[in-house]
Amino acid sequence: MGNWFDKEPPPPVVLVPPLFDFPPLAARTRMLESAYNLLFGKLALKCLFDDYFEEARHFSTRMMLKPIDDPRVDLVATVSGPLDNNTDVVGNATFRWQGDVYDPHTFAELFVSNTEPALQVRSCAYHPRYGFGAFGIFPLIPKKRVADGVMGLRYGSGNLSFGVRVLPSALASTSLKSDGETLQNAWLVSKMGCLTVGVQYEPQYGSNDALNYKNIKNWSCAIGYGVGTGSPLTPSFNFSLELAKSSQFIASFYQHVVVQRRVKNPLEANEVVGITNYIDFGFELQKRVDEAKESNNIPDSTFQVAASWQANKNFLLKAKVGPLSSSVALAFKSWWKPSFTFSLSATRDRAGTTACGVGIRIENLREASYQRADPNFIMLTPSKEHLAKGIAWEVGKRPVLQSEINAGNFESLPNELRPLDKIF
Template sequence: MGNWMNKEPPPPVVLVPPLFDYPPLAARNRMLESSYNLLFGKLALKCLFEDYFEAANNLNTIIMLKPIDDPHADLVATVSCPLDFKAEKDVVGKAFFRWQSDVDDPHTFVDLFVSNSDPIFQLRSCAYYPKYGFGAFGICPLLVKNRVSSKDYGVMGLRYGSGNLSFGATVSPFSSEDELPKNAWLVSKMGRLTAGVQYEPQCGAKDGAKCTNLKNWSCAIGYGSGSGSPLSPSYNFGLELAKSSQFIASFYQHVVVQRRVKNPLEENDVVGITNYIDFGFELQTRIDDAQTSNKIADSTFQIGASWQANKNFLFKGKVGPLCSSVAMAFKSWWNPAFTFGISANLDHKFGTTAYGFGLRVENLREASYQRADPNFVMLTPNKEHLAEGTVWKIGNRPMLQSDVNAGNFDGLPRELRPLDKIL
């Protein structure tokens, strides 16, 4: 009886919710892409400016499922249609069936792509050997209504990747066009500085002059910090000269903050919650003769921000000279998880507002994780962690520093670790 009367109160806890979408689906296929197109904050900015911003007057449904007894295989299907569709051709359906040899390594895989638009049936494959850093990949459209460009005949490539260097090239072996290589890149990282160059021959260039034509070359330089894990704050600033005709400046920052919990539905021992805030800016300015590019705006920009308040709600917004959009998403962490999103798009030119809707069903990414840090002992499956021994002060960095700052991510599941040590 005495022990019951003198029972100590439970230790304070801090809610650490999982991110809505990490790692992004685009990261699973990054070995098929040029490293130049994914670094310098480009992948993060693409997710910030595009995810959950549904097309105006459109319904987008995504189903991402994997078998319970075979984690090596999964299916991602997308169906998109206008809200007032009147014909079957208005509905666009796509699906990927993927198999990867290692559940924890997404870099060696084979997938089949089917769609009711070009390409109708496509095979993609990639093999990467981390011990040596070399990889090979290929994209082969098997069924295409009309083969117009060299991509319609298939692409093959070789690449090398390490922690500080990435280079590779792609060719179209079955194309009649004389393009060799079709794409080539070289990216190097030195501390917080990343620099890269990419060669993409333009159609219609004179034979023998493609390599010397500056319009076929792009270069970029970026400065950033952070481990790449969503539990670690990070930022990236990049400058790019694309095809000697467009100058692009971008900035992206991921912030991990904690705020006090004032929700009467929470237990008394819950003292705070971790939030994720992202901010991005991108400016594009043309530097070539305006007469040769009068169909493209001389200058444009966009600013975006997102705030994940807890494990269930995500708010996003972006502003540009032509239109602005806001989006809200609600996610239920069942198995499978359901996500419903709604976005509003304001056209500044005509002053009209249109709405888009999205629905996602997923069990590809796990909702919970364990921490070996004594300050973050899992209490329940909904990300409640001990906050004992940590001074709670508003504005301080979150209590995630001991292992994350040291670069020790072994205690984290794969979906919260950095993408890996491959540049």
Template sequence: MWNWFWKQPQPPPPVVLVPPLFDFPPISARTRMLETSYNVLFGKLALKCLFDDYYYQARHFTTRIMLKPIDDPHVDLIATVSGPLDNKTEENITGNALFRWQSDVNDPHTFIDLYVSTIDPILQMRSCAYYPKYGFGAFGVFPMILKKRVGSDESGMMGLRYGSGNLSFGVTLLPFATKDELPKTAWLVSRMGRMTAGVQYEPQQGNAKLSNLMNWSCAMSYGVGSGSPLSPSFNFGLELVKSTQFVASFYQHMVVQRRVKNPLEQNSVVGITNYIDFGFELQTSVDDAIAANNISDSTFQIGASWQANKNFLLKAKVGPSSSSLALAFKSWWKPSFTFSISATRDRADGKVQFGFGIQSESLREASYQRADPNFVMLTPSKEHLAEGIVWETGKRPMLQSDINAGHFDGLPREMRPLDKFL
């Protein structure tokens, strides 16, 4: 009878912790409209982040502050100071700052920024305007102050582009270029299902003929995935660069869930989501002249990263001349704080040297929430229901949600795919 009035409390449902990615979208993606689509597709942007981010030059440091004012989210500032750790070298400590204005908070493709630095260019302006309704855009890079100008390349660059979901083409021009230097680049990229193919024309100085194969590069790739970090993806690409170099690359992003037994967490926490990235890049020369000069005509690098939780990221890469390891710790305060250290071992002398980096950021939001209990969403501290996940010995269930069907409207803007157009 008393059970009618006093119900036994129900145990809390099982939950899975799903941390936010360290850096998504990557900072380099904000300026991809200033690059040709050929230079950022075929997995190139993801591989660049995997092989470069958090790896520092040996015996050097980098300090970066990225701030966005609360009163005006359309503007932000990135300031960087870097240099050697000791005074034994002749290198100087350099500093630069980038002030950016963005017309739409949710659309990074129309903006203007000013870049100031202690080295050339001392002052540079970059601007881009893109109209998604029509698919057309214009962009330009203009060095305002230089210590000295040598050649037409240092007078700036302008470009026009068209982009849709399956096609991208455009051209870049030098304002004061000679007839032989027009255009600076031209590209055409097309996507057909999971296949992406493209060509790019970059005329060589003194021989800008279309029939010269040294002026052309071509690439193709096969990719699976939505482009959102919540969904597993991979990309395999092949590229022939100016008929002299062949590049093969592979990149895979995996989203896995593992058991977790953390005494600091509640008993209802049964697992945590991890992100594992793997990449491979092979470059080899197809020019007989390079081999005749006894110059190393091929190189490769293999890299991997593992984000164990919201605070720790481990990366490693191996190449023929050196191997590197990087560890990053991030606190999700406002602004967030990241400390990272990298170690590089040179195979020639066997020495291990270190580099350090400190970063403070308030550009990207870290608080992601969704009420649907069947959808696992990124969040720094909030726990989400894990109904439907069966933890069996020897099996790791993959992350399943609406994103597999291409439904991105409920996602925060930071987690939506980058490649809505080429």
């Protein structure tokens, strides 16, 4: 009886909700893209500025489904269009095969759409031991006699990435082609500690000869400073400067913050004393630096600022501000199997007109299997509860889960919370 009264209370628990969309869906096909276009915080900023901000007076639906019997395959289908009519509705679907469930770098996809291209194959084969990979994008039912496909070779390691993307239709021609007609782009990116530098060549300007590389408008360069492991459980910071095509200066900043706040929820057990929140903030400034005359559609400079707050596993609030309009979005997600997400966004332009957009998503690609933290995952912000006598806050002053993450050990985490692969 005495043992029953002397029983220690259960240790306090901090809830760690899953992120709404991690890893990003665009990361699954990043091996088809230039590493230059995805690094320097570009992928994170794109998700922050675009996700759940539906176009005014438009709707979008997306289904991401995977069969239970064969987790190597999945299907992603989207339908979007205006709310007032059905004339411009766009629908497409992607069937994906991935040989290794935990390796998204070797895959094959079949893409179908009611727009051009109607049928397309996208595939990549990557050897992680040697770091080399080959990829291709090929339309199967082109309207034109010559298909506009893309082939490429790449190398990726923890500190270096380089590769090229070429047009196979130009390679198949017997006549001598210029680099602008054969080469789509080439990139070289290197990482040295927290510093990342890169350069990309895209032959779009100049004469139709093999000397387009001498035109500085075909070159872009960037430098970025970033810290963080890439796991959403740890904070990250990225600042970059880019000179795009020697005509546009771009400065961007992105920060992912992990905060823990106290929570008093009558629906939770008594030992639940806190919850982890995720706050993201991003800023991007673009300014033309060439002497070309400005057109009515291209302003001399523009900027956008966005922030998001995930309060728990169910609610996400986002807002962004730009020179032409401001938007706010609210998303609700239920972690059923499959999960269901409903989002509503409102956009107010400079003229004072407000319009709404609606989004619906159904998904079972990512699972929420990490809602409750390890008992030793204590609050990072000191509070008086740390000093309470007999309470389990003192058990493991170095939190097991937190210290392992800081050390780069993510083996105990679900795949959805681990960093993206370190290869560029």
